Amino acid sequence: MKRIVVIGGGAGGLELATQLGEKLGRKKQAEIVLIDRNNTHLWKPLLHEVAAGSLDSDLDELSYRGHGAQHGFRFLLGDFCGIDRDNKTITLRPLTDSDDELVLGERHISYDIVVLAIGSVTQDFGISGIAEHCWFLDSTEQAERFHQKLLNQFLRVNQRIEDGAEEQLSVGIVGGGATGVELAAELVHSVKLLSIYGLDKLDRSHLSITLLEAGPRLLPALPERLASDVEKQLQQLGVNVRVDTAVTSAQAGRLDIGDEEQLRTDLQVWAAGVKAPEFISELGLTTRKNNQLVVDQYLRSIDDDSIYVIGDCAGFQMADDKWTPPRAQTAHQMAATAAKNIRKQLADKPLTSFKYKDRGSLVSLSRFTAVGNLMGSRSLSMTVEGRLARLAYASLYRMHQRALHGWWRLLLMLLIDRVSHALRPRLKLH
Secondary structure, eight states, X not given: OEEEEEEOOSHHHHHHHHHHIXXXXXXXXXXXXXXXXXXXXXXXXXXXXXXXXXXXXXXXXEEHHHHHHHHTOEEEEOOEEEEETTTTEEXXXXXXXXXXXXXXXXXXXXXXXXXXXXXXXXXXXXXXXXXXXXXOOSSHHHHHHHHHHHXXXXXXXXXXXXXXXXXXXXXXXXOOSHHHHHHHHHHHHHHHHHGGGTOTTOOGGGEEEEEEOSSSSSOTTSOHHHXXXXXXXXXXTTOEEEOSOOXXXXXXXXXXXXXXXXXXXXXXXXXXXXXXXXXXXXXXXXXXXXXXXEBOTTSBBTTOTTEEEOGGGEEOBOTTSOBOOSOHHHHHHHHHHHHHHHHHHHTTOOXXXXXXXXXXXXXXXXXTEEEEEEESSSSOEEEEEHHHHHHHHHHHHHHHHHHHHOHHHHHHHHHHHHHHHHHSOSSOOO
């Protein structure tokens, strides 16, 4: 059988492996292999909720190996580091455990078709001190580590207040895109809940959040009026929003703004832009300046017809000369087209051109509200706010779950979520 290897189990990669497993793997028409450096999957747009404690990743993450057994693909744990196009093999780094003991040596996996769905990482733009002193939210592990640090800081502040001191937790968030905005709102929600669970000296006044954006406004993906409404609502929540404010460097406990101003922080999060991982530029394939691999109309690398690229690491230029945005909806649409084209390629049928359809953008301000615009076409869009926008925002994750599990399992998961919500704490406390 032909072997199709999907590298990366994010939103696009996992949906693609699931579709190919159902259509080809179960019927023994091809061998489908998914490779990821982690054992479990969590939808990346939820990481800010994990960081703030609103979501327990242990309850919501999905096992690649278990999911593969149910949907006709095989999972391999591994860290992709290179590709040999002449011999059609990929290389996985040696795998070690938490004690740095070798589990598996370097491996070489053959393929007939390979799909790169490696995703993206935070872009620090080479600014001094960012990588060393700021938290990134690129993975579940990073989000969980930030959450633990956040809880420890709240414990410190609560104890200091009990001892009679005036204390405040200062958080600096750099980046006025969806991640930065949503994280700020989730942190406000978290501190409101902590007093329920024993940290009764804390209230909203003991949390200082500053959201910094180098551009002229927040959320450039949204219409200007909606972005302005979001800024006002954040300010009503007590978030200090500063636009046209560029961070020039980071130190331990502070962010430098311009040449003279310094912002003291206990925690600082960098959420200002994304890029494909650096090593992608070393694969010998054509890339853009942000390391994205340039693809043709069928989502194949312009250098090799046996290499498909989807999601944040794919550089697809649309008819208006713009490049597809690094969003979950892009990965979802690319996965669907790539699944069709791989099946057609195996059957020697004409391939389908990819056409990106902007479905709009939605931003959630935790349990307070949500805003966004839903696009029916380029000329037709609908602005949504409040409860309707929150429902639309929640539906994005449910659509991802439906793509992975189907309608019946999704309905069962909705029921289980309802029961779990009633039984478990509203905030992760460990």
